Each structure stands twice: as C-alpha cells, then as structure tokens.
Amino acid sequence: MTTEERRAWSLAVVGLLAYAVYLASIVAGAAYAPALLWTVGGAIVVNIAVDIVSGGGQKADQRDREIGRFGDHIGQSLVVAGAVAAMVLALLEARYFWIANVIYLAFVLSAVLGSTAKIFAYRRGFHPW
Numbered sequence: 001m002t003t004e005e006r007r008a009w010s011l012a013v014v015g016l017l018a019y020a021v022y023l024a025s026i027v028a029g030a031a032y033a034p035a036l037l038w039t040v041g042g043a044i045v046v047n048i049a050v051d052i053v054s055g056g057g058q059k060a061d062q063r064d065r066e067i068g069r070f071g072d073h074i075g076q077s078l079v080v081a082g083a084v085a086a087m088v089l090a091l092l093e094a095r096y097f098w099i100a101n102v103i104y105l106a107f108v109l110s111a112v113l114g115s116t117a118k119i120f121a122y123r124r125g126f127h128p129w
Contacts, residue, residue, distance in 0.1 A: 001122075002064060003054070003060070004064040004068060004122075005118065005119065006051075007051060008114075008116075008119050009119065010046075010051065010054075011047060012111065012112050012115035012116060014043050014047050014050070015112055015115075016112060017043075018039040018040070018042060018043035018046075019039070019104070019105070021039050021042075022035055022036060022039040022104070025039075032097050032100065032101070036100060036104055040104070067121045067122060070118070071114040071115065071118035071121065074113055074114055074117040075110040075111060075115070075117070076110065076114070078106050078109045079107065082102055082103055082105065082107070082110070083103075083106070085106070086099050086103050086106075
C-alpha cells in the first residue's frame with residue numbers, strides 16, 4: 001500500500017469518526033460551535049499523526065499524483081453542492097446552526113467520496129484516458 005493510499009484511508013475513516021463524534025455530542029446537548037471546532041481540529045491532528053507514524057515522507061510518483069487529482073475532482077463536487085445548499089439556507093435566513101452543519105457535512109462527504117475514489121483507483125486500476 002502506497003503512502004497516498006494510506007492517506008486516503010486515513011482521511012476517510014478519521015473524517016467519518018470525527019463526524020460521528022460531532023453528531024453524538026450534539027445529540028447529547030453540547031453547543032454546536034465548540035463541538036464542530038474540536039472535532040475538525042481533532043481530525044486534522046489525528047490525520048497528521050497517522051501520516052507521521054505511517055512514514056508519510058515518501059514522494060508521490062506520477063500515478064499517485066494523477067489518482068490524487070482524480071479523487072480530489074470527484075470529492076469537490078460535494079463541496080460545491082454543500083456551498084449551494086448553504087447559500088440557499090442563508091437566502092432563506094435559516095439559523096447559523098443549519099448552515100454550519102450543511103457545510104461541515106459537505107466537507108466530510110467530500111473527503112469520504114474523494115478518498116473512496118482514490119482507494120478504488122489504487123485497488124481496481126486507474127485509466128486516466
């Protein structure tokens with residue numbers, strides 16, 4: 001398994017776990033803003049730690065860069081969808097809670113979808129043409 005594939009696995013798993021912790025804390029009655037900031041910050045720290053522990057110093061080759069770009073393009077579609085949804089909520093003058101949650105969910109789904117695309121490209125083959 002290449003370093004980039006490990007990063008994709010880490011991003012997908014940690015992103016889902018962080019969002020699950022966030023949802024659990026919201027259901028338990030915590031304020032959404034601190035819970036959101038702590039889970040996003042925690043996910044970033046955990047991903048950096050996993051990268052360091054798994055030997056993230058290896059250089060990516062041409063195939064890794066192409067797969068990375070492919071996965072990022074796929075994942076970005078959900079960021080755009082989340083931005084549109086947040087804009088609609090803002091135009092409808094929804095509460096900040098809902099706008100923030102739509103944006104956070106879009107980021108998580110983007111990371112998971114992009115990472116899944118990268119993992120499939122590594123496992124099933126990647127044909128850029």
